[in-house]
Amino acid sequence: MPPVPQGKNAFHRPKNMRRTFARTFACFKAYHFQLVLVLIGIVLSAGANVAGTYMLKPIIDDYIVPWIGNADPDFSGLIGQLAIMFAIYTIGMGGTYLYNRLMISISTGTLLDLRKQLFTHMQKLPIRYFDTRTHGEIMSTYTNDIDAMREMLSQGIPQFISSAISIVGTFLMMVVLSPLLTLVALAMLAVMLLITSSIARRSGRYFKARQDSLSQVNGYIEEMIEGQKVVKVFCHEKAVNSAFSGLNETLTENTVTANTWASLMGPIMNNLGHVTYALTAAAGGLMAVGGLINLGSIASFLEYTRKFAMPISQLSQQMNNVMGALAGAERIFDLIDEPIEEDDGDVTMVNAIRNAQGTLEECAQHTGIWAWKVPSETEESGYALIEVRGDVRFHDVTFSYDGEKTVLKNVSLYAKPGQKIAFVGSTGAGKTTITNLINRFYDVQEGEITYDGIPIMRIKKDALRGSLAMVLQDTHLFTGTVRENIRYGKLDATDAEVEAAAKLANAHFFISHLPQGYDTVLTADGANLSQGQRQLIAIARAAVADPPVLILDEATSSIDTRTEAHIERGMDQLMKGRTVFVIAHRLSTVRNSNAIMVLEHGEIIERGDHDDLIAQKGKYYQLYTGMFELS
């Protein structure tokens, strides 16, 4: 996983605070009832804390001090007060447990919902979204941003509320106990707030520098570890180490500056609390001498000054966390709001059966015949059935990825059912783009592509892609067994079908030699297989899907020519009766195509079958003979 700079949320603020906040809150809508309970729990917990402390005053003033020196004291009053205190604390403890326990359900549930929403939505995003972002960027939404949310939900928000209640409650009690002493506490509060905000401003400034050098260091680490084998081959370890050392040094300097400010906050707030405590004790003492206050009130008040300082420093810390989490939430919502793939097609694909009259009829079970179900007003049934045959045509297609650089220019071509059409050309000539357009990973800007006479824009994407199978140059296998990976092409394929497909792709032999055969578990990137073996599995995966149209994008490029020759029969078998688009570097792969298109700079410069093109003595001829130039 490409790493994402840690703590990037620190001191980042959401762009639209109010909207994000409202939306974050809306995430809880399934938990409104529990949230009310949480609130009650917090009120009980914080309230008990405040009330329990107040009890010190009557206990000391009314039930202890009056009996001092009395030979026969009556402690029943004290016991009664302590019983009340016990009751208060027991309720408080219940409240604390209740809200913490409920918050677990709420936060994990909310996160689960968010994760599911994120993932489901992400699946629907157009390929363009993935092509224009790094994996690390998207992953960071799942890790950093969700983590920040988790922290906020399970700790931030409850603590925030609890701190707020404590502060208000404590303040009220302080006023009740002694308005004069409260003034002392308030003056100190003002000092605390001033210091907090000035520190926050300062550290915000330095955090930016820290984040920048952190991403530099992490970027360097990423690049060098990915190229580590090259570093070794060139014995460049020393040079790399010393370059790294410089970056590391800068990072450390910036970290020290930024973190110093941030971590000063804790001790300052804590000790200002002690100053307040000292001031209160002294002021209270003086007032007591003057008869303005009694001992019990001072006792309670002193406890309150402590209770006052703690939530304030917590509040200032939580503020940053909540801000960071909201910034993360905003990124999560941005992803969820990202427009999904446009799919306004109304043509679907159904199983069909040919009736006695030779016309098609829709049916439920798998028949091997597929039909496009096209809504039609002229038909009695409301739709027409057109057999899926694999007739693909490009009419004057022009396409550009970014609206500036034209990748395909006025491309027209046709592939009749069962034909094999090959694309040849150098990197960047637009070969892969053609396949991207057929399955609508991207949409054409000018011109039209038709499939069995139906414009592909009218076909539902699921149906369109279901009728095509692709084997890509970079074979991506999934964690799971070999069997599961092949079955990915057709989820309800039987074991026999899977094996048949593997045999077709000439993969059966090596699979059965794996330690656990078809049940061998592949690691994330299929690292325990060679590139060629992975491609064979990918071909088997396409074979089991059994679609009318097959797209092979450099599908055999990692298989040596001899093995390729061996699987040729299997491939021929696989291609039989299907329309096939082949992209290949290796000309031997495309030789037996019905038509070969030579692409250059987005245009088809030559077309024809192998013999035609050889006879034309053009680019293809040059490429082809270049292969044996030296012989």
Add this chain to the structure above:
Amino acid sequence: MLKKLFPFLKGYGVSSILASLTVICEVLLEVYIPYLMADIINIGIANGDVDFIIRRGLLMIGMACLSLAMGALSARFAVVASAGFAKNLRAGLFERVQGFSFANVDKFSTASLITRLTTDITNVQQSFMMIVRTLVRAPIMLVAATIMAIRLNAELATVFAFAIPILGIFLIAIGTRAFPRFKAMLKRYDGMNAQVQEDLIAIRVVKAFVREKHEDARFTASAEAVREAQIKAERLLVWNMPVSQYILYLCMIAVCYIGGHLIVAGDMLTGDLMSFISYITQILSSLMMLSMMFVMLVLTRASAARIVEVLSEKNAITDDDADASLSVPDGSIEFRDVCFSYSNDPSNLTLSHINLKIKRGETIGIIGGTGSAKSSLVQLIPRLYDVLSGSVLVGGHDVREYKIKALRDSVSMVLQKNVLFSGTIRDNLRWGDENASDAEIEAACRAAAAHDFITAFPAGYETDLGQGGVNVSGGQKQRLCIARALLKRPKIIILDDSTSAVDTATDAAIRKALREELVGTTTIIIAQRITSVMDADRIIVMHDGQIEDVGTHEELVERNEIYREVYESQQKGVA
């Protein structure tokens, strides 16, 4: 685990100790303040002594300010120490990974190494800061406040003799039970993220097969598993807070009860009771700090374990016993009964009993099917991996006799999966020779058929490649890699399928240039295309980890079935 990490404190040990010492001073001052407060009540108020109250008040404020200074200093020291520790650790780990052999890198995946160097180090850094401050602060606070409480009134302090052990046992019991649950949760969490990653990488496959719903279901299952594990872990931990609070509150009640009796009987002063209650609050807050740090430490333990795993990884290849004065005399190569296995398992051999002699200056082609161990064979020459048995000789000496740098400087290898680095084309080429002149660079690029396309870029040799060389095509990248390898002026050059993305005409031009420029350099070319090797002095046909045949093109076409099949598979259709 700690023993492994400890040395990385080097240079920051003093800061760490100072951070702990200052935090201890802070705690002691903090703890002393309530003690002084008792005097205000007991002496000042009781005697109506305003002077005394003011003096004690000022003393308390002074102590609080001193405590603030100590706290601030401790924060600073802790930051310096933790940042320095992280710096050392990062550098140490990075250096360690740079020192890894290929076998070590294969064992950890690239991605996991990166995570260890970034996220894990940041986690450890944060925890370290916590450890030198909070983890010192909380227990000292606990002990000091307890001692002060005992000094105030030993009888009253017996309450703690019951409360603290009970609380301690409770916290430990919860902690030890929660730890495995958190570990389980983290594992599932990693699994879930791995799945997202996998889906992202394979998004084209997912979409092409219309498997969005299938993926959704898989993701939902793992996200739910994460939730379940998280609930299971946190459900336990959630008891920490209310129970520790409750126990301390019960202490408070007990103290009020017993204290009330003591005061009434004249055995204790009211002020002492009030201070005592302050100490209960301090003890409470230190205990809560400890339990809050628990989760953090669990997370860090996992990170630290991952770092230590890299640190304790034994380097598979070392050259400690090598002769530093030995340099590679010439480019001859010999394999003597070489067996090799990636897993070091004699029953799972990748190469078995290879015997081969290559003379200096010879050009050798290697042909073989996917998985026939062509790459494995040549990777033994620059000692990227070590043999299981037998020996590989370069220039007449076993490769293990040379210092690795001496060996690899003489053996240039262009890897199958090659990488360019961010920076200009010239920067990248200089990897081959830091001091290469412009003319030398240009010559190497001409030989690798790269000069023309480089000069076609607006910035020429100064073109910025971007990370991973994203600004050049596959074929261009391969040619730059060859040029880079040529600049080393090696005695042996190995091209491992290095021209697969280059068109055949350019491929031929490169080989022609190599033949002319590298007279006396042993050249080994692994290729899929017969044309790439057919003009070699000798061609080796590899099959299933063994040498099937060695000979010239003509000989092999004549007698070797595999070679002939490969040849025919590529030639078919050429009339």
